[in-house]
Amino acid sequence: MDQTSQVTGRPYSELIEDGYIIREFSQDLSAFELVWHRDKEDRLVEAMHKTDWKFQLDNEVPTELNRIFIPKETYHRVIKGTGNLKIKIWQRG
Secondary structure, three states: OOOOOOOOOOOOEEEEEOOEEEEEEOOOOOHHHOOOEOOOOEEEEEEOOOOOOEEEEOOOOOEEOOEEEEOOOOOEEEEOOOOOEEEEEEEEO
């Protein structure tokens, strides 16, 4: 089942809460939708619950998705685990 947002074309739903971006990835999305990408600003990403989803920076091995700093313009991706994934993102330009 394809869970990509019909509004944004991205594999997550998103809302802004207390100055943070809250994103939720469905367990029903295809792992192929989680592509390597980079962002235009530094980000601090934190899982909002215990999860077996993984995070990977370019040229590094996948790690647990706890609290991760992502420098701007650095390729990275999320690796699908079980259940839904909900993360909190703080970004700075």
